[in-house]
Amino acid sequence: MASSHFSLAWLLLPHRMNQGNSAPKAANSVSNNIAKILEQRLCCMQAKLTREMALALWKNFLQITMKRILQQRRLSLYNGAHGYEEEVIKKKLQQFSGGSINLSKEDNGMAILTLNNPKLMNAFSGTMMVELQERVTELENWKDGKGLIIHGAGNTFCSGSDLNVVKEISNSQDGMNMCMFMQNTLTRLMRLPLISVALVQGKAFGGGAELTTACDFRLMTPGSEIRFVHKHMGLVPGWGGGARLVRIVGSGAALQLLGAAARVEPERARSLGLSEATLLSSEETRALAEARAWLSQYTEGPAAVIRAVKKVVAAGRELPLEAALRTEKDIFGTVWGGPANLQALVRRPKHK
Numbered sequence: 155m156a157s158s159h160f161s162l163a164w165l166l167l168p169h170r171m172n173q174g175n176s177a178p179k180a181a182n183s184v185s186n187n188i189a190k191i192l193e194q195r196l197c198c199m200q201a202k203l204t205r206e207m208a209l210a211l212w213k214n215f216l217q218i219t220m221k222r223i224l225q226q227r228r229l230s231l232y233n234g235a236h237g238y239e240e241e242v243i244k245k246k247l248q249q250f251s252g253g254s255i256n257l258s259k260e261d262n263g264m265a266i267l268t269l270n271n272p273k274l275m276n277a278f279s280g281t282m283m284v285e286l287q288e289r290v291t292e293l294e295n296w297k298d299g300k301g302l303i304i305h306g307a308g309n310t311f312c313s314g315s316d317l318n319v320v321k322e323i324s325n326s327q328d329g330m331n332m333c334m335f336m337q338n339t340l341t342r343l344m345r346l347p348l349i350s351v352a353l354v355q356g357k358a359f360g361g362g363a364e365l366t367t368a369c370d371f372r373l374m375t376p377g378s379e380i381r382f383v384h385k386h387m388g389l390v391p392g393w394g395g396g397a398r399l400v401r402i403v404g405s406g407a408a409l410q411l412l413g414a415a416a417r418v419e420p421e422r423a424r425s426l427g428l429s430e431a432t433l434l435s436s437e438e439t440r441a442l443a444e445a446r447a448w449l450s451q452y453t454e455g456p457a458a459v460i461r462a463v464k465k466v467v468a469a470g471r472e473l474p475l476e477a478a479l480r481t482e483k484d485i486f487g488t489v490w491g492g493p494a495n496l497q498a499l500v501r502r503p504k505h506k
């Protein structure tokens with residue numbers, strides 16, 4: 155605005171000064187001088203404005219980037235202080251390609267994440283591990299999201315790490331870094347303000363079984379199985395699946411499932427509280443439709459409220475009571491007097 159006013163004055167000035175015509179030369183030289191001064195000032199102002207705008211944009215960019223980095227650090231478990239070298243392991247993982255992790259975000263606030271490496275029963279290649287981290291970042295920045303379904307391509311969930319990769323990184327340093335990389339990613343996945351479901355078709359083995367425990371719910375199709383096969387690989391869970399399993403089914407049942415590398419079919423999973431429901435169909439498209447319908451009972455409504463619900467539960471699940479209560483108070487503050495709350499006060503619904 156300011157610059158356009160100045161341009162206008164500058165354009166009008168010589169013409170006005172010439173109108174009197176009594177001392178045209180003197181007037182002309184005065185007008186030329188004023189015009190020059192104004193032009194200089196205008197240039198200065200424009201340069202200053204451009205500098206200020208660039209500075210403001212840069213500051214804004216830095217603020218957003220810092221906020222995201224801090225948020226990722228806050229939501230992650232490991233950083234350099236733990237001997238974790240993210241860039242080193244990422245570079246290593248990038249060397250083992252294959253498959254992809256696909257994300258589709260829908261207008262209704264539901265996202266579908268597909269583990270896509272059907273040739274190897276959706277085993278995680280190195281690049282898929284890195285892509286999973288990228289997709290989680292994308293979901294963290296998706297402010298309209300309410301729900302997430304994770305499923306595998308080709309009618310099976312996931313057979314864990316790609317054993318070809320495991321072999322290549324079987325030294326202790328790479329193993330620890332990969333473990334911390336996946337724990338960070340799955341912890342951030344678990345803490346997303348989205349209600350998440352693992353749709354288990356076919357097999358969820360090893361790391362695949364661990365991934366299901368980073369979701370809020372598991373739904374299984376007939377004939378599917380979850381199996382922590384780690385013991386048979388001379389391992390224990392390393393992606394956080396052991397700790398999460400204990401919280402889902404209790405320590406006794408977790409010990410049984412890990413200690414025997416037991417096959418968990420839908421019925422047993424239901425009775426252990428590992429699975430929420432057994433779907434009717436094991437056909438890919440129909441199972442996904444059933445999972446959507448099941449999840450939508452929890453995701454219908456305003457995003458701000460659904461996300462707040464998940465945040466309250468995540469805090470209660472993870473934090474000591476006092477910290478969880480304080481967090482609940484803060485989250486309550488974000489919805490109290492908010493649009494959904496005010497509309498409900500006008501509607502005064504009866505909760506029959």
Ligand SMILES: CC[C@H](C(=O)O)C(=O)SCCNC(=O)CCNC(=O)[C@H](O)C(C)(C)COP(=O)(O)OP(=O)(O)OC[C@H]1O[C@@H](n2cnc3c(N)ncnc32)[C@H](O)[C@@H]1OP(=O)(O)O
Pocket residue numbers: 273274275277313314315316317318320357359360361362364383384387389390391392393
């Ligand atoms: C810390 C533990 C670690 C982690 O958490 O990071 C792990 O996850 S270790 C990996 C644990 N998973 C396994 O050990 C799975 C091994 N695979 C199997 O038991 C079977 O393949 C099974 C039961 C998943 C599927 O059996 P099915 O008869 O239905 O199919 P195929 O065996 O013919 O499999 C087809 C094709 O896929 C290859 N495949 C399957 N899983 C993996 C894997 N995890 N890594 C690499 N490749 C895998 C399998 O070898 C076949 O390929 P082909 O070239 O035809 O032999």
